[in-house]
Amino acid sequence: MAHVLIVDDDAETREALAAAVGEDGLTTAQAGDLREARIQLIRQMPDVVFTDLTLPDGSGTDLFQDLDLRWGVELVVITGHATVETAVDALRNGAIDYLVKPINLQRVKAILNSLPRAGDLKAEIGTLRGELRSMGRFGLMLGNSPVMQDVYDQISRVAPTPASVMLVGESGTGKEVAAQTIHQLSLRRKHEFLAVNCGAISPNLIESEMFGHERGSFTGADRQHKGYFERANGGTLFLDEITEMPIELQVKLLRVLETGLFMRVGTTKEIETDVRLIAATNRDPEQAVAEGKLRLDLYHRLNVFPINLPPLRERGKDVELLAQAFLDELNERNGTKKLFLPGVREMLAAYPWHGNVRELRNYVQRAHIMSGNEGELMAAVPVQISMAGRDLDHKVIIRFGTTLADADRKLIEATMAEYGGVKARAAEVLGISVKTLNTRLMKYGVIAG
Template sequence: MAHALVVDDDAFTLEALATVIKDEGLTVGTAGTLKEARAEILRRTPDIVFIDLQLPDGFGPALFGDLEPRAGVVFVVITGHATVESAVDALKAGAADYLVKPVNLQRVTAMLGRLPQAGDLKAEIGALRGELRRMGRFGSMIGTSPAMQQVYDQISRVAPTALSVMLVGQSGTGKEVAAQTIHQMSARHKRDFIAVNCGAISPRLIESEMFGHERGAFTGADRQHQGYFERANGGTLFLDEITEMPIELQVKLLRVLETGVFMRVGSTREMITDVRLIAATNRDPELAVQEGKLRLDLYHRLNVFPIDLPPLAERDDDVELLAQSFLDELNTRHGMKKHFPSGVKDMLRSYTWPGNVRELRNYVQRAHIMSRPESDSTAVVPIQISLSTPAASSTVTIPFGMSLDEADRLLILATLQQCGGVKARTAEVLGISLKTLYNRLLDYRLLGASDDDKEVGAEEESDA
């Protein structure tokens, strides 16, 4: 039978927690000071510890050190003043979650219900680290670059807790994939992960979608509807583009996060939810606060543990790994065994990918679709330069000792990229004929001798 320890100098909180824990079938020990808690630990090692942040004889999380060598102990901090600083301090000290006084007893019940899973999380995270070393994968995420290693370290730290997470990154950097990985590595992984794009829901319907509605609550509400908070109960709710949520709804979201209580639209009955919230934005969240797009109090509540996702331009080592993974998926789906020709690999390495991982995935899909059915390699299709982002560098670096042929190749490929893959324009910029350009690209294995290529060569010869 699992054993809990409650450490608090407030008699009411101590009694309420002990009663709930006993009702859930656990044995429980109680203490009002660190000294008493240490004596309880000597009697029996607990599986879960609920401890007040401030005790008469010291800082509550100081007790963590007494149990740190013993695997599987879950720590939950209790505080009368929920602040970003106290939450972060508790997390750094080793807490898995924190409760705000007056304690929400339904949340305590939910924590106890997840207790059997929590002890295995460290082993699961260790297994993921092994998979990263072998295959370059970390949960649903792919990449071994230093920038991503830092992200994995942060996820490993925060995933086993119940704290809110704020993911910040450009569009296409994989924020939803990161949120899924956090969910997979948490004690909630057997429950639902629900992703919501706040910018894709009509402002008129977003409250109903979030909290649900009763039949007849408004025109068209012909039946009762469960909202995302109700459906995600016990699991994880991912709110993408949180700054697109209407300000008036952000107030209600804050209340749910602080109390775990909400009401369906058209109802006066409060409902309890136990949801782990992960939010994301492609904006600078502090700038969004200044612009009135994000409430300051909600930002502080969500930003307990921020994680910045790096753009693909800062992940050079990961481009080929990601591209190969996308190609493997397509090959499996279509029963093929296509590979990238050297010309595609050159372009993958030289392009800056302003559209991030999403742009890379789209490119691989185009290269796969455009390939000939009988060919064992993907097609060499030009990368579509984004009109909304600056072009790649307009300079080419030629290191000392490089051969003239290799320098010539680099110059042609860089110019082709600058011209958005338009070969006529590329030939004009380089001051060579279109036929010469095509011949060079054939030499570089960037083209096949298709009928279209032959027609271009024939057309140029007739023009001459």
């Protein structure tokens, strides 16, 4: 049962609010000033706080620093002076809404009904499980195989809690979609969800991107910049490819997790933040620790609740379900009515899908483009993917006299074909960065410059 704290020096206001809240089946506690309010916070952390802005011993906004936002505490301020300034200041400080005296009790009920509560989340998760049985959907995720059912069970358990989550799975298995689903089923869902690819940011800029910087802190810093931790305050931060984060920055990340404090580049002023972290990697995290790619102490902080996302080849009929969903999306977007032929479905089921869901989506899009207008989606696809099956141990033959440039091109093209055009995987196998791979592909005319 949700708990509400009412802070106001007027007893009649407190009693009227308590009566309105009680009608919704919520428990209440009351306080006449900040001192009493802080005592109540120690006794029981509320789900919602209604507080007057003007109290005998300070401002109601002083309670912001005492509230445990990690558990989704929401604050509504009360003011007797209906000015734009007081409302805006309260909202800037983190309030979700404000009430003007005399208080409209119908407005109070509307606010309470709009707030996420743990019980609401459980009910919503139950609804999602119903959709899963009927349509194969769970939030933003699609699939009904036994291995995905296990994933949904784990997400259902961890999403309403404040626990950090570590998502482990091959490239293209849908780690970001899983992270978004966790966020949407959490008490933080009214706040920001920000995704950061730690492997796609220059090592020279990643600290600035994560924590922000002050104007003039380095060459080119012509304005103040708020980093991901500041912008995601109250919400969820998704750190993809966490093992690609420089070790020296991992130390600073660990400190933020432990203290909730960070500093923008170019200043010594500490800023408080409250984010839920969801990390992801396509590598074995314990192996990354052994190789010195991931700090052991940071791994333990992030790995509170690990979830393994299965590769598409282990998901059985989910391949057909996903392919049809992608085709339906393309048909709706383009005003077409293209269909899969039975032979295509069989090839989809037989293919190993090294690039997982991402590769499947790309295949369906290419096939949709290349098919005719007769209303049937044919199996004609670019040479990078052959649905007839292939030898996974195939060789690239380089004849004597071939230039190094031609040999390099053949090797890159063959690797890209092997991994379904997934650049991250191809670059990893070739031992080069994705940036270098893109440069080579543009040089060889494989992609546009």
